[in-house]
Amino acid sequence: MLNQQARAFLDQVAALKRPPIETMPLADVRTLFEDSFSRLAGPPVDVGHVQDVLAPGPRGPIPVRIYTPAGANGVLPLFVFFHGGGYVCGSRDSYDAVCRLLTQESGCVVASVEYRLAPEFPAPAPFEDAYNAFVWLAEHAPEFGADGTRIAIGGDSAGGGLAANIALKARDANGPAIAHQLLVYPAVANDIESESFKAYSEGHFLTGERMAFYWNAYVPQPETAEQPYVLAAKATTLRGLPPTTIVLAECDPLYSEGVAYAERLRAHGVPVELRVYDGMIHAFFSFIGLFPQGREAVIAAGRTVGEALAPVSR
Numbered sequence: 001m002l003n004q005q006a007r008a009f010l011d012q013v014a015a016l017k018r019p020p021i022e023t024m025p026l027a028d029v030r031t032l033f034e035d036s037f038s039r040l041a042g043p044p045v046d047v048g049h050v051q052d053v054l055a056p057g058p059r060g061p062i063p064v065r066i067y068t069p070a071g072a073n074g075v076l077p078l079f080v081f082f083h084g085g086g087y088v089c090g091s092r093d094s095y096d097a098v099c100r101l102l103t104q105e106s107g108c109v110v111a112s113v114e115y116r117l118a119p120e121f122p123a124p125a126p127f128e129d130a131y132n133a134f135v136w137l138a139e140h141a142p143e144f145g146a147d148g149t150r151i152a153i154g155g156d157s158a159g160g161g162l163a164a165n166i167a168l169k170a171r172d173a174n175g176p177a178i179a180h181q182l183l184v185y186p187a188v189a190n191d192i193e194s195e196s197f198k199a200y201s202e203g204h205f206l207t208g209e210r211m212a213f214y215w216n217a218y219v220p221q222p223e224t225a226e227q228p229y230v231l232a233a234k235a236t237t238l239r240g241l242p243p244t245t246i247v248l249a250e251c252d253p254l255y256s257e258g259v260a261y262a263e264r265l266r267a268h269g270v271p272v273e274l275r276v277y278d279g280m281i282h283a284f285f286s287f288i289g290l291f292p293q294g295r296e297a298v299i300a301a302g303r304t305v306g307e308a309l310a311p312v313s314r
Helices: 004-015 026-040 096-106 125-144 158-172 195-200 208-218 222-226 255-267 292-308
Strands: 049-055 062-068 076-082 109-113 146-156 180-184 244-251 272-281
Touching: 004 272, 049 125, 062 096, 062 125, 076 096, 076 125, 076 158, 076 292, 096 109, 096 292, 109 125, 125 146, 125 158, 146 158, 146 292, 158 180, 180 292, 195 255, 244 255, 244 292, 255 272, 272 292
Parallel strands: 076 109, 076 146, 146 180, 180 244, 244 272
Antiparallel strands: 049 062, 062 109
């Protein structure tokens, strides 16, 4: 059942009578996303240090924002985070408040990666940026006071899909070891026949039309979806992936594919914790200034990552 506060938010959005984003100019879509996600994230918490760096990429530099916790002492674990936005929108700025809270609660150095966006750069370009930045960050972690041997990855929505695919490629290519992956309503399957898609793809913020707009921008050629590391759920096996936390919103078109991915991970021997936030909608994890459940979810996720990367006592 839809949370009362989520219902009120959806009513407010409907009252604005904005045209569907799939009918808007792309520049306007991105501006609306940046403004909305930054505003609804609320005031950012203070952290110890923030710096913007550039990681080398296959087609140019990849912007990365590095957050260091306040009172940092010694070498810290590294948590690499990938923003959502349907592979079309999103940036380090629109996810600044979320990453600051993750930094505070995890006690990790957090690296927020800003990858190339579709439709200018369709699949596999966003994944190529994400994976190359991940590898570079692992190799250069000491430059940021982090330990490249204690790494977690994560992201929400499209960023969760990128993180899931990074875990697969790191396994397949003998890349940097990943101790944990945090997947927040991850885009892993593009399943438009699922129960949650049929139940929540209209009137629950993330609509079916918006998902189609994002997907067609990201994968303009259908055969691209069959390539490795585009949809994680298409992987032949999930064995050997790191322990996983999956965070889902109950009233989200992506809910069912998140549950299915969790079940398949478990079936393939991967430890999984599935957290479902009742009555919540897609993007609640980003709207931490609006939804108390979103703030609670980010705090819990940060602490889980910190615990997963804590040194093993002997």
